[in-house]
Amino acid sequence: MLKEFAELSTPLVADACVRHGIPLRIAPAGIGAVVPGHRVAGRVLPARHYGSVDVFLEAFGRAEPGDVLVIDNGGRTDEACVGDLAVLEAEAAGVAGLVVWGLHRDTPELVEIGLPVFSYGAYPPGPVRLDEQEPEALASARFGPHLVSGDDLAFGDDDGVVFLAATHAEAVLATAHEIRRTEREQAHRIRSGDTLRSQTSFDDYLARRAADPSYTFRRHLRRIGGAIEE
Template sequence: MLKDFADLSTPLVADACVRTGLPLRVAPPGIGAVVTGQRIAGPALPVRHYGSVDVFLEVFGGARHGDVLVIDNGGRTDEACVGDLAALEADRAGLAGLVVWGLHRDTPELAEVGLPVFSYGSLPAGPVRLDEREPEALSSARFGAHLVTGGDVVFGDADGVLFVAADRVEGVLDAARRIRDTELEQARRIRSGDTLRRQTAFADYLVLREADPSYTFRRHLRRLGGAIEE
């Protein structure tokens, strides 16, 4: 999956979701890689954290090579729920990385492990609580407004993290490649002196909008085959 995502980005995947009519499921702002430049892509392995590492060790038993551990820690900012030992164990289990709705710790050690980890940031303190475990602990994870299951795929890069239903991934990635190719050509033409306003017949758009206020720029671009805004 990371190979398929190698020449794409989360903005392109997000635009492709819009293009294909798929609801956007984007992680809350602020989720980023511990090590700058790391990227992540793979089937979701969801888990909910309740204060103890045992739930991670349990879920690793059913992990597939290339899975991405999606950790629901409720977006908490008062504790770090993963560190170097969890990352090392995940790496040995064949996982492609970790995405945390919460915080991490052991930043230098995580960088040394090398397994991509995405979170809100770091905090020295680990959990001191032990909450009651839910029946869905190993079957789904909340991540902001979204519920992530094993039927999802995770994508992450410098712009953030998003989730796509596995049965729609192929179509979304195909659409993302088409958008990428269109945008690359548009960028090439801008650098050659052909402005984006000229490429998008923006003057014509203003005339058409004046005649029909319901005529949107997005509708105009779709007529022309442009990719900006999608």
């Protein structure tokens, strides 16, 4: 999956979802890579954290190569829930990366390990609590307002993390590639002196909108084959 995502970005995947009418499922703003530039893509391996690493070890027993461990720690900012040992074990299990709704620690060690980890940031203390584990602990994970499971894929880069149902992946990624090609061509033309206003026939758009207030810029772009907002 990471190979499929190699030339794409989370903004392109998000725009492709919009074009297909698929509701966006985006990790909350602030979730980012421990090491800038790290990217991740793969099937969601969900785990809900209750204060102990045992749930991660159990999840790793179910992992398939290339899975992305998605950790639900409720977005907590009073504890870090993963550190170097959990990440090393993830690597040993063939996991492609971790996406944490919460915080991490052992930052220098994580940088050295090199496995992509996405979180809200670093915080020194680990958990001092131990809550009761729910039956769904390894079946699904909450991430902000979203619920994800093994039926979903996770894509992460410097712009954040996007979740996508695996059943939509082929169509969405194909459209994302189309949008990328269009946008790269538009960028090349801007650098060559052909302004975006000219490329998008913006004066024509303004005239059409004046005659028909319901005529949106997105509708106009679709009519002329441009790509900016989606």
